[in-house]
Amino acid sequence: MFELLSSLGSWVKRQEITTDNAVFRLHYMFTALLLLCFSAIITASQFIGDPIECMGDKSIPGNVRMIELESSFGLVNPAGHEDEKKYYTYYQWVVFVLFLQAMLCYFPKWLWDMWESNLLSTIVVGLNYGMITEEEKESKKKTLIDYMLKHIKHHNMYAIKYFFCEVxxxxxxxxxxxxMNAFFDGEFMQYGRKVTDFSDMDQDNRIDPMVYVFPRITKCTFHKFGPSGTIMRSDFLCVLPLNIFNEKSFVFLWFWYIIIATLLSALVLFRIAIIALPSTRAHIFHFYNRIISKDTAAAISRKTSLGDWWVMFMLGSNMDPLIYREVMSELAKKIEISSSNSL
Incomplete structure (x- = not known):
């Protein structure tokens, strides 16, 4: 179990060349890892205990397994009404749903890696290290500048595909x-809010939302034929120890999903502003790369397309700052000259 979790931990490692945004990495890296860890912990019954333990007629063979595969129910009393049955059929599928969610979180990263095809790694050509010889630095700078000039205004699809992955x-x-809301019978959307409001509710009428969604004790009814052929009913009291972990993990997931959804919404709005308002690109370029002068940032933003601007913007996260300043200054001058000659 610990070896599995440690191997998952290797997922979170610093990338030598970054082709994405920090919020994007929170989605495919942290969120996917979190879901996989929860799935692995739930699967590890030797640390949590048996997934279900039932007390009842021992003469019925395989009763625990049959009840686990079917369903159980609990008696709830919402707002002072008469007790009503609530059936629970989803607990056996929780581990599979968590694993599916982790794969879905990683899918945009997989798609972006396929589309990106190591473009930034190729054009950076080792300029992310400042400790190189002057001759080697000049040669690699020339290669990078020649590439950008040769492929000017040919990177729009590169940026659009990345922005699509963020969306x-x-x-x-x-x-x-x-x-998850459909999976938990409409209880997930308000789950976290109900948990935080629970302590302020009237003790006589309140129901613990964690116990309501993830009951620790349920009742199961089993029917069998008696000696004379009459159907006999047997009741079982079932303990679900895994739900002690499930109730806490899904509270955390509820809050985390709200946070990551808010961050991603802000990020998408930011991308829309970059696309719709080209005048903002120079300010953004200079804000994130203060080592570049405002004139250089303005020249690059004014004379290049969205895709070229994005590639040069991302180079700032992957190159030695001093080398990056030199490259951007030279590029800005050559782009200005090229633009003047084309008039």
């Missing part, structure tokens, strides 16, 4: 919230 992350998170 896909937001769609995925919102979709997963609705998926």
């Amino acid at each position: 896909l992350c937001l769609i995925n998170i919102i979709g997963q919230m609705y998926l």
Whole structure:
């Protein structure tokens, strides 16, 4: 179990060349890892205990397994009304749903890696290290500048595909919230809020939302034929120890999904502003790369397309700062000259 969790921990490692945004990484890296860890912990019954323990007629063979595969129910009393049955059929599928969610969180990363095809790694050509010889630095700078000049205004699809993957992350998170809401019979959307409000409710009428969604004790009814052929009813009291972990993990997931959905929504709005308001690109370029002068940032933003601007913007996260300043200054001058000659 510990070896499995440690191997999952290797998922979170610093990338030598970053081709994405920090919020994007929170989605495919942290969220997917969190879901996989929860799935692995639930699967590890040797640490949590048996998934279900039933007390009842011992003469019925395989009763625990049959009840686990079917369903159980609990008696709830909402707002002072008469007790009513609530059936629970989803607990056996929780581990599979968590694993599916982790794969869905990683899908935008997989798609972006396929589309990106190591473009940034190729054009950076080792300029992310400052400790190189002057001759090697000049040669690699020339290669990078020649590439950008030769492929000027040919990177729009590169940026659009990346922005699409960020939108896909937001769609995925919102979709997963609705998926979990349907999976838990409409209880997930308000789950976290109900948990935080629980302590302020009237003790005589309140129901613990964690116990309501993830009951620790349920009742199961089993029917069998008696000696004379008459159907006999047997009742079982079932303990679900895994739900002690489930109730806490899904509270955490509820709050985390709200946070990541908010961050992704803000990020998508930011991308829309970059696309719709080209005048903002120079300010953004200089804000994130203060080592570049405002004139250089303005020249690059004014004379290049969205895709070229994005590639040069991302180079700032993957190159030695001093080398990056030199490259951007030279590029800005050559782009200005090229633009003047084309008039």
